[in-house]
Amino acid sequence: MPPGITIAADAPELSAANTGFMLICSALVMLMTPGLAFFYGGMVRVKSTLNMLMMSFISLGIVTVLWVLYGFSVAFGTDHGGLLGWDGDHVGLSGLGVNQLWDGYTIPVYVFAVFQLMFAVITPALISGALADRVKFTAWALFVVLWATVVYFPVAHWVWGAGGWAFELGVIDFAGGTAVHINAGAAALGVILVIGKRVGFKKDPMRPHSLPLVMLGAALLWFGWFGFNAGSWLGNDDGVGALMFLNTQVATAAAMLAWLLYEKIRHGACTTLGAASGAVAGLVAITPSGGSCSPLGAIAIGAIAGLLCAMAVGLKFRFGYDDSLDVIGVHLVGGVVGSVLVGFFATGGGQSDATGLFYGDHSLTQLWKQLAGVGAVLAYSLIASAVLALLIDKTLGMRVSEDVEVAGIDQAEHAETAYDFSGAGGGTAPRAAAPAPAADTPQAQAQAQRNKKVDA
């Protein structure tokens, strides 16, 4: 961080309340990544459950280390041209003092860094839902490294870093509608355009193997999202964080109801998957917008997002792209809806005095800013992600072989099976009647070797 020149009397002091709150919020956001793993993991077929869980979980490992090494510096270091940050003090988080505050706030830099880290972790994980069943785990791990470096860290700088172009333009993105959800959704589209469909797409029914797991994941996401959203105000010295918290609940509720209503009319049933998906669509849409809209506005934003996402998840079948678990249909569409609706529903009484079309002087100014942010992040992420996927595909290869995919990726890539409910085998009780083998003959030793099932 540059040595900020502030007048002593104005310099914020460390707030224990805000710091404690932000540490808890960071832990809440951390929980979203395993939550997402369950949400996605339940939606795939039994044979690729572990792979789906691991694609999210590995991000906790990879991105955390990258963030310390250089990610925080690129995202939140001193601005260079509005596009990238960089700061020697931030590299390795080594030049930061224990008592140093994040510039202009009442929390230590360490807290800000760890809170933002959790965002950087979950964003690549979001992409994985589109790539179910078919991507080599090493290729995915490499993709996470490259994507975080080339796409997430810079885009986070654009949107939230002081000096980032979108930030300076006045694009409102409270907690990551563009930087997280549009970014991940567009990346998912870019990658699947390169790697193609699952074997049997549109032909074989690919039923979710565990809807309770999906529900559990959605619930953990919902819970963690309060930290994600309310925490993004970085403190509670005013009521904006509370407004965001409230709107998070309100929009999510409205979106779930809208999705279920659409499903009931269109398909005749209110499904569990619809409830879980609708909730996530609402969470996504309120992420950029919840600090600027009213609770009634949150109902509208949630309902619109729930309805549009419910309609959007069918597009993949019409256009023939295999967005396996609807990352585009839910996160890209939900992120666009929420970001664009800021231009209509911003009241001017929340995080800033900027107003949308329905409030204040009824101008389109904020809407244009929102569209600029949405368009730029979408285009950059789509193109950069497709290029990265293409690079990996031409070198390591992105996809597992067709045989492996059909047989189930878990065994080939992880050497494990998700569920073993079979009671057969495994009896180790010594049987008195069994003749004691003569262990000293070569034949007996060879036989014992063949019977040995554990090499440990």
Add this chain to the structure above:
Amino acid sequence: MKLITAVVKPHRLDEIKEALQAFGVHGLTVTEASGYGRQRGHTEVYRGAEYTVDLVPKIRIEVLVEDDDAEQLIEVVVKAARTGKIGDGKVWCVPVDTAVRVRTGERGPDAL
């Protein structure tokens, strides 16, 4: 001896078990199975995609009986399994050469 196999709706299991016990059958084997007959499957909806699920859950009940009891037992099973709606299942009967009680080594009808 005869082996009677019934592939029926899972929720009829308790009725069938009670009917068999009342008849005097001492043991049976139940396996969870899936399949379809004339009813074909059913439709499930996942995020707007309607899937035809043609393998529906069934249970497979197997009972060994003495030859003389077979016909009567088939009637008992059919009666207990029937709901009158499509998808009630099938019951069939095949001859069995021998049977052995593992613990004692008894053979034939004594093993039942």
